[in-house]
Structure formats: C-alpha cells, structure tokens
Amino acid sequence: MLKVVNRVLLGLLGLGLFALGGGVLLGGLDLQRRWDFGMPGWWPFRGPDDVVLGTEGRTRWRAEGWWWPTVIAVLVVLLVLLLWWLLAQRRHRLGGVLVRSGDGAAARLDGRALEDVIEAEARDLDGVARAHVRLTGRSTAPAARVRLVLEPRADPARTLGRLSGETLAHTRESADLGSLPSKVRLEEVRHHARRAD
Known part of the structure; x- marks a missing residue:
C-alpha cells in the first residue's frame, strides 16, 4: 500500500x-x-x-526583517525533504530472512550474515577475484543482487552456472527458501599497467 x-x-x-x-x-x-x-x-x-516574481512581490515585504529569511528557510527545508524522499526510494538492504522449520517454528536469520556466507562461497568459485552480495526484498521472500569480479582466466558461463547451481542453491536449501531470485552482474578484474624503468 x-x-x-x-x-x-x-x-x-x-x-x-x-x-x-x-x-x-x-x-x-x-x-x-x-x-x-x-x-x-x-x-x-x-x-x-x-x-x-514581479517588482511588487519582491519589494512588498522588504521592510519586514523576517520575510526573506523565512522564505529561504522554508525553501531549504523543502529541498531537504525532497532529497530525503529521493534517497528513500533506493532499495534498502534486507535486515533478516525468516526461516521456518518443518514443525512450524520460525527464526530470523541475520541478513548481513547470510550475505557474508554467500560472498565467501562465491569467492571460493574458480576464477572469482571478488564477490559482493546484497539481499533485498521482504524477509519472507528475499532476492539477491550478486556482483562478481572475474579473473581474466575465468569462464563466465561456467562461473555463472556454478554460482546458480551450487552457491545460491546451497543458500536456498540451508535457509529453506522456496526460491531466491537473483540478479548477477559479472565484471572483469582490471589490472593497472605498471611502467618499468
């Protein structure tokens, strides 16, 4: 709503x-x-x-010392509120994931801890230099945003397959999630050229 x-x-x-x-x-x-x-x-x-704003509008309150500071203060507050609203539109990190057991008991798994586990498993994949994971969505229906930085020798298709079939599948099974929609972004590691003297 x-x-x-x-x-x-x-x-x-x-x-x-x-x-x-x-x-x-x-x-x-x-x-x-x-x-x-x-x-x-x-x-x-x-x-x-x-x-x-015409001449009459600009000069009508000139004798009043409070007018222009009040106008400027209102505009600044309005600007701050609009900036806050803009920043609030960004997707926030998921604080926790609701995990249910077979007997109906539920526990809340810390979102950052789960992100760290996924990142660690993703970094262990062959050819992955760095990994960054962010969980979004609702605690009952999380989604993952994964960014992998691949080494030059990495096979992107194979790495993506292992990420989906092993790392994310393991997360779904261990947290008993029906699904874990994921967006994966692959990048190549950048090496800076060094000058030899």
Missing part, C-alpha cells in the same frame, strides 16, 4: 512540475503568439517579459 501511495505522489508531483515547466517555457519562448493559441486568463506567464 505504501509503495502505491509513494508512486502516486511521485507521479502527481512529476506531472505538476512538468505542466508548470512547460507553461513557463511556452511563455518564455513566446510560443502562444508564434503558434497563435491562447493561455487561460489566470496563467501569469504570457510572454518573454513576464517574471515569476
């Missing part, structure tokens, strides 16, 4: 900003006159000489 509300709010905010920006662009480029169409009577930007 929260995800749906979040997407609706982001969509409405984006649509509003798009409409506002498009309207200002139409006025700034004087497209109403060039293309011979009219804007609604309440729209303030009718031509390239119109401004967002």
